[in-house]
Amino acid sequence: MADKKDPIQTPLTDEQRRKVLMGMAAMPAMMMPGMALAQAAQFPTAKVNTTKLAVTDTEVVVGQLHSATGTMAISETGSIQAEQLAIDQINAMGGVLGRKIRVIKEDGASDWPTFAEKSKKLLVQDKVACVFGCWTSASRKAVLPIFEKENGMLYYPTFYEGLEQSKNVIYTGQEATQQILYGLDWAAKEKKAKTFFLVGSDYIWPRTSMKIARKHIESVAKLGKVAGEEYYPLGHTNFNSLINKIKLAKPDCIFAAVVGGSNVAFYKQLKAAGITADKQFLLTISVTEDEVLGIGGENIAGFYSSMKYFQSLDNANNKAFVEAFKKAYGPKSVIGDVTQAGYLGPWIWKATVEKAGSFDVDKIAAASGGIELKTAPEGYVKVHENHHLWSKARIGQAQLDGQFKVVAESPELIEPNPFPKGYQ
Amino acid sequence: MSLTDIMNITLMQGFAGLSLFSVLLLMGLGLAIIFGQMGVINMAHGEFMTIGAYTIYMFSSLTETFLPGFASMYFPFAIVAAFCIAFVFGWFIEWALIRHLYKRPLDTLLATWGLSLAMQQTFRSTFGAREVSPTLPDWLLGSWAPAEGLDIPINGLFVLALTALVTGGVLLALYRSRWGLRVRATVANRPMANATGINTSRTDRLTFAIGCGIAGVAGAAFTTIGSTGPTSGSLYIVDAFLVVTFGGAGSLLGTVASAFGIAQTQSIAEFFMTGSMAKVLTLMMIVTILMLRPQGLFASKIRR
Numbered sequence: 001m002a003d004k005k006d007p008i009q010t011p012l013t014d015e016q017r018r019k020v021l022m023g024m025a026a027m028p029a030m031m032m033p034g035m036a037l038a039q040a041a042q043f044p045t046a047k048v049n050t051t052k053l054a055v056t057d058t059e060v061v062v063g064q065l066h067s068a069t070g071t072m073a074i075s076e077t078g079s080i081q082a083e084q085l086a087i088d089q090i091n092a093m094g095g096v097l098g099r100k101i102r103v104i105k106e107d108g109a110s111d112w113p114t115f116a117e118k119s120k121k122l123l124v125q126d127k128v129a130c131v132f133g134c135w136t137s138a139s140r141k142a143v144l145p146i147f148e149k150e151n152g153m154l155y156y157p158t159f160y161e162g163l164e165q166s167k168n169v170i171y172t173g174q175e176a177t178q179q180i181l182y183g184l185d186w187a188a189k190e191k192k193a194k195t196f197f198l199v200g201s202d203y204i205w206p207r208t209s210m211k212i213a214r215k216h217i218e219s220v221a222k223l224g225k226v227a228g229e230e231y232y233p234l235g236h237t238n239f240n241s242l243i244n245k246i247k248l249a250k251p252d253c254i255f256a257a258v259v260g261g262s263n264v265a266f267y268k269q270l271k272a273a274g275i276t277a278d279k280q281f282l283l284t285i286s287v288t289e290d291e292v293l294g295i296g297g298e299n300i301a302g303f304y305s306s307m308k309y310f311q312s313l314d315n316a317n318n319k320a321f322v323e324a325f326k327k328a329y330g331p332k333s334v335i336g337d338v339t340q341a342g343y344l345g346p347w348i349w350k351a352t353v354e355k356a357g358s359f360d361v362d363k364i365a366a367a368s369g370g371i372e373l374k375t376a377p378e379g380y381v382k383v384h385e386n387h388h389l390w391s392k393a394r395i396g397q398a399q400l401d402g403q404f405k406v407v408a409e410s411p412e413l414i415e416p417n418p419f420p421k422g423y424q
Numbered sequence: 425m426s427l428t429d430i431m432n433i434t435l436m437q438g439f440a441g442l443s444l445f446s447v448l449l450l451m452g453l454g455l456a457i458i459f460g461q462m463g464v465i466n467m468a469h470g471e472f473m474t475i476g477a478y479t480i481y482m483f484s485s486l487t488e489t490f491l492p493g494f495a496s497m498y499f500p501f502a503i504v505a506a507f508c509i510a511f512v513f514g515w516f517i518e519w520a521l522i523r524h525l526y527k528r529p530l531d532t533l534l535a536t537w538g539l540s541l542a543m544q545q546t547f548r549s550t551f552g553a554r555e556v557s558p559t560l561p562d563w564l565l566g567s568w569a570p571a572e573g574l575d576i577p578i579n580g581l582f583v584l585a586l587t588a589l590v591t592g593g594v595l596l597a598l599y600r601s602r603w604g605l606r607v608r609a610t611v612a613n614r615p616m617a618n619a620t621g622i623n624t625s626r627t628d629r630l631t632f633a634i635g636c637g638i639a640g641v642a643g644a645a646f647t648t649i650g651s652t653g654p655t656s657g658s659l660y661i662v663d664a665f666l667v668v669t670f671g672g673a674g675s676l677l678g679t680v681a682s683a684f685g686i687a688q689t690q691s692i693a694e695f696f697m698t699g700s701m702a703k704v705l706t707l708m709m710i711v712t713i714l715m716l717r718p719q720g721l722f723a724s725k726i727r728r
Binding site: 068070071074076077231233235237238242243244247260261263265268269271273274276290291293295299 | 443646
């Protein structure tokens, strides 16, 4: 015992004492925020921000623009949560270029002119470095001219119909061909589907998607023939006549893109009409874990969905993501395809800013192509020069508990092709 | 395609029309009382239906948690509860809002529209923005298959039976009860009804509350065929007004006839053309008939 001297009682020389004190003073600087400060000093604000964005030595302001109220809140809530989670995690790691991210949240209220107005406010008044937001194509189309005019940067999470590309938008969801072609090929190969019945809600996304599907089935891949193609107004709640038409056509595969409240009615009425998974093969491009909450697992169990992400994906990135998400938003919360794509936005932006060494929108737009993300829950993704993501396509089978079992996965990343030749 | 196939499809298509008829009638019934009898343009009708839907959801969650053995039986009780909750809420709304606006019927449109927005946001704050899915008892799911290839939806049968019950009840109450007599007297001539000793403001409140209660029942029943979310009610509101207006406001039989007409037209049109075109055709037919007969199918004999 006597040998072990209490270090404090050990007499120190002045020199030593000063070193200890300096060391202790340096301690906080060795921890995260300190490192951030050091990093921030490495990237002086005048250099990383030449376009008067809301970036200071310690903070960078970004915007978030989704519908927290109104009809679309059903869908957009997941994106809001995932983007916030990513931003919190980035801040806990020290932020971007040593600067903490501060979010200004705006509510688009499911109203497209409101989206336009709020995006103008974020870009002109708040001078945000980028915006994570929009969900429907209609809202994106409403804000696009403003982002292009004011030179803002939008990270858009939803899978969508393609036919668009902008310097000012990064599309972190799939464009139509990435979601549809693999699914149809899989249906033809694994499920021996030769006849397809296409059903969708009546607006741009399902119509464009079904156009691509029909071309693929009939002329490009020659999988078989289209036994029927039907669209119903948004909010339509009675599908009995459609179901009889499907029964008459007896297709091998029902290919569905019904959305919103109609989606729930569609699956409940299919089940009630005796069209269940043991008798009929159905592949959808509009049902994720989020939608199953409303539909109910018992009404959709056994049917298939074509997405790039499912909550049940078995990889280390995803396990960490699901755990963090549930910790933040409760053990009962579920994660759908778009929620995951929303989560990618802040991470891709961070990687791009670090590559560009700048927050300037022009430099970020130029640096986006080739950005890689190895930590994405869906697995490795890469940003294409056309500002869409290379990503895999996956087929999941709906289970009673509302989760999907992944039954197929494209072997390679699929190249995004927003203007597919031969599908127009 | 064999003859039995065609037979089966025809039968199922016939039932599809019948089932749409019962849905339209059930959603229009509460409004027929409120809008038809009282003249209140109740834009929050859909939200009263949503109250019913969320009641089912609450009952299903509660039975799942506390009385799992009761899971197959909760549904009828939940429907009664849906009526009661929507009734009480309707009573309160009439007292707080509607009774001040009887002399300004157009303003009820604005007031109840605002009410519907407020209610939607309340649902969103209480139950979350996402749709929910009440666990329905097994006996309500699936189809009844009396023959090979013939599937009659059980939820459709259920809604049909419930609609018959509620419609019968309302007709009986309106034409055979003291309340019905008071309502009809108030509708016909308010000052005169007052003069004969009828408490018209109490009659109004009861009538409005009953209309809301029926909306609650409709919303509860529709959880078997549709979605339960903060804005689910808005899916039904246009159709509900369509049915009541087309039938002739003020006539319950008109509502029944109009629901039947619209349902059959739409259901048959949907079978032979695309869904969106069928909707266009149905609406054009309604507009044409309303242009020729602005008072609707059945005009009520009310002295204005």
